[in-house]
Amino acid sequence: MVTVFERFVCVCVSHDTLEYFDREAKKRRDQETNLWNEPGDPSHSERDDDRTLYNLLQCRANTHSVMSSVPQGYRRLSIDIEAMRDMRREVRDKWKMILENLGFMAEAESLLTVSTSASNDRMRNAAVARSLLQTLHTETSLFNSKEPPPERYLFIMDRLIYLDAAEDFVAKARRFYPPKDDDDDDEEEEENTNRINLPLLLSHMNQNISGGEDEDDEGETTGPEE
Numbered sequence: 335m336v337t338v339f340e341r342f343v344c345v346c347v348s349h350d351t352l353e354y355f356d357r358e359a360k361k362r363r364d365q366e367t368n369l370w371n372e373p374g375d376p377s378h379s380e381r382d383d384d385r386t387l388y389n390l391l392q393c394r395a396n397t398h399s400v401m402s403s404v405p406q407g408y409r410r411l412s413i414d415i416e417a418m419r420d421m422r423r424e425v426r427d428k429w430k431m432i433l434e435n436l437g438f439m440a441e442a443e444s445l446l447t448v449s450t451s452a453s454n455d456r457m458r459n460a461a462v463a464r465s466l467l468q469t470l471h472t473e474t475s476l477f478n479s480k481e482p483p484p485e486r487y488l489f490i491m492d493r494l495i496y497l498d499a500a501e502d503f504v505a506k507a508r509r510f511y512p513p514k515d516d517d518d519d520d521e522e523e524e525e526n527t528n529r530i531n532l533p534l535l536l537s538h539m540n541q542n543i544s545g546g547e548d549e550d551d552e553g554e555t556t557g558p559e560e
Contacts, residue, residue, distance in 0.1 A: 361449070361450050362449070365447075365448065365449065365450065366447075367419065368387060368391075368419060368422070369419070369422040369423065369426060369486065370384055370387075370486065371383060371384050371422075371484035371485060371486055372384055372484075372485050372486075373448045373449065373450055373452050373485070373486050373489075374450060374451070374452050374453060374485075376450065381481075381484075381485075382481070383418070383479070383481060386418070387415065387418045387419075390411055390414055390415045390418070391415060393411055394408060394411040394412060394415065397411065421478050421479075422484075424478060425476065425477055425478060425484075426446060428476055428510075428511060429446060429476070429487070429490065430442045430443075430446060431510070432503055432506045432507055432510060433445060433446070433503070435506055435510075436499055436502055436503060436506060438499075445490060445493055445494070446490060448486045448489050448490065452486070452489050454488075457488075457489065457492045458492060458495070458496055459492055459495045459496070460488070460492065462495055462500075463488050463489075463491040463492040463495055463500075464488060464491075466491050466495075466500055466501075466504055467483050467487055467488055467491050468483065469504060470483065470487075470504060470507055471483040472513075473508060473513060474507045474508055474511045474512065474513060475511045475512065475513055475514045476507050476511045491503075
């Protein structure tokens with residue numbers, strides 16, 4: 335016969351278990367959506383690009399919570415957020431294409447998944463993985479920025495080393511995504527800057543902190559939203 339105490343314990347355990355799985359699911363969705371370049375950094379402050387995206391998300395959340403309707407600033411922030419996410423998804427898609435070309439059709443998604451618990455201590459070949467990642471950064475156009483390559487791909491490269499597929503991956507990357515000319519790099523950097531629109535981001539962040547009540551007037555003076 336089940337006692338009242340045993341029922342109480344079961345209810346508490348079930349509630350705690352559900353909360354745990356809910357938190358883990360939210361973490362996975364967050365990683366899949368934002369593709370944090372430092373997946374093991376819960377503060378998202380160690381890299382400038384992660385910190386910029388995190389501040390955008392926080393600013394948009396604060397803007398939405400204090401306004402009854404969707405202001406112009408909220409929409410602009412959403413555009414900047416999606417621009418950064420698109421850049422990260424583009425890099426991920428390049429990696430996925432190469433993995434599938436190497437025969438990892440069914441395994442590509444799992445190979446590209448990096449959780450928040452990722453740690454250098456768990457890597458088997460950290461030094462070699464970092465060297466190969468730097469090779470990809472300097473000798474291919476796999477990444478969209480001159481910034482240091484995202485740490486998330488360090489863990490993926492370590493997995494490829496374990497599978498004895500890292501060298502083949504680098505060779506395919508050199509073939510499919512050769513390094514671009516300096517002129518191409520300058521044009522792409524300018525394009526990425528325009529997509530993220532950092533001056534606009536800083537402007538809206540300052541306005542939202544001070545109240546953000548003049549957003550609609552600003553929208554009328556700056557013209558239609560792109």
